[in-house]
Amino acid sequence: MKKPSKKREIEYCKVCRLHHDHGSRHKYFPRHKDLLSTFLDRFRTKIADVRFFLKNPSVLRPQEQSQNRVWCVFCDEDIVELGSSFACSKAINHFASSDHLKNIKQFLSKNGPAMDCIDDFRISEAGVAKWEKKCQSLGNEDASSFKGSCGQLSGTSNDIHNNLAFKTMDKIENVPAQLINSHHSSDVLPLQYNTNKYQISHSELPGVAHYGSYLNMDSSHLPLHTDPPSNLPGNGFGKHVIPSRSKDYPSNQDQERKQIKGSYSSPGEVGMTSISSSHSNDACGNVHSGAPPPWLDANDGNSSNVQLNQSDMSSSFQAKIPGKTRKLNPNRVGAAWAEKRKIEIEMEKRGQTMNSKVDADWLPNFGRVWQSGTRKESRKEFEKEKRKLVKTESISTESEPVKIQPYISKRARRETGENGSG
């Protein structure tokens, strides 16, 4: 007697986003495996962004705290950086926590793949310790340069102009106001009035400053001007950074990340550091020398705000265009003929003289209305009919005209014959 099969519970797979009753077999299904790999790759890019801030800690402004958030797929929670002073600090602490590790193990055992990729999704404690040290050093630097600026900053933070600057779409006007709030050093005088792009392009100030945490800002926040390097008042652009503030800004983003020493500070803190000039004399060249941008040379997964260059766009479009550039179905009608014909056409284009003259009797593959049998047979039938037609026509043209004569009987012919001989 057969045992009744167990009714399996219906479970929800968050990778495939569907309910199933496959039980533990579900994780071996090929569709699940494909979706899992894309699912994990997506999370890997997110954690790569967080790892960037692990290596290059930067101060987080309160305005951008709400934007700096990560959804942890293993723990099913949203990590928002509210109240944290450094970018991705809560995320870093979360990814290093034991709860997160436990959830990763649970997820991998339920959904596969093997456990060897655990380290891809967490941050080690050693890394966190290094990051904390860097943050402390950053904090010390900020504290030392932050002298008597609190009052002004709080005043400016209440300034209507600055509040509007955060809200309006005019990013060029935004940036100077934000920068005024965030950058204070003994070399920089606080502005008495709101600047606009024309003032920025024509002003000069000593001192060089630099930003961090570009990832949290839209590149459109940055002013677009292509003036030669000049040190600008309170806007944080240094000699080596200004060329990047043109529309080619993203091209130097990677270089700037490497150059980041200081931090992009909130209104409550100060941070301006200089960029060492050795980086500017890079053998790779820059926008002005016409060198290729770094994202075309190197694979960079961190640049979430990098604008695609024309060549990148075209190559990505080529990859995305369906139909002609993608492999066509080999089972389509006339596939073999099409491939052969394409080769012939290519050879003709190259100049190799092929038998380009088509036979005058060539006929395409056609299934006739009254066909019985294959299309080849119908073609043969047609050719037979054609030959018959040709024959009958030729016979009718070649035959001599028949002479019409009256009928002479045999007896009469005999008699005439005898009379003739006798």
Add this chain to the structure above:
Amino acid sequence: MSSLLLKTLTKKEEIDRIIRDTIDEVLVLRFGRCTDTVCLQHDDILAKSVTDVSKFAKVALVDVDSEDVQVYVKYFDITWFPSTVFFFNAHHLKLDSGTADHTKWVGAFHIKQDFIDVVEAIYRGAMKGKMIVQCPVPPERIPKYQLLYKDV
């Protein structure tokens, strides 16, 4: 007017060339006369739709009065005008529209969309390796005609 927009073929060589040079696209050949009213209506629909189907189809007109073309008129068993024959990679594709003749579309299309639907159905069938496809046009818009067996 539409014959100015669409290529008109008058020789067998031209027809051969267009059939052989159309690769991985549906080739629509209309057999008819540019003076016939039904052909004119049909050509108008074709001319308006040619850009919409340009990515996967090519359209050409064949003048049945030309002597050179009579071979094809006989080979394709064309007895009614206009008749539209469909090719894909030099292979003829049949269309089952519920009429007696599955080898071609006889008559004019009522609306542009019908033509586009037919060409799309043929393209999809051809890409899947089918030599005959179901006609997506509703029966009320399919022209009716009598087909004679060998002129009987």
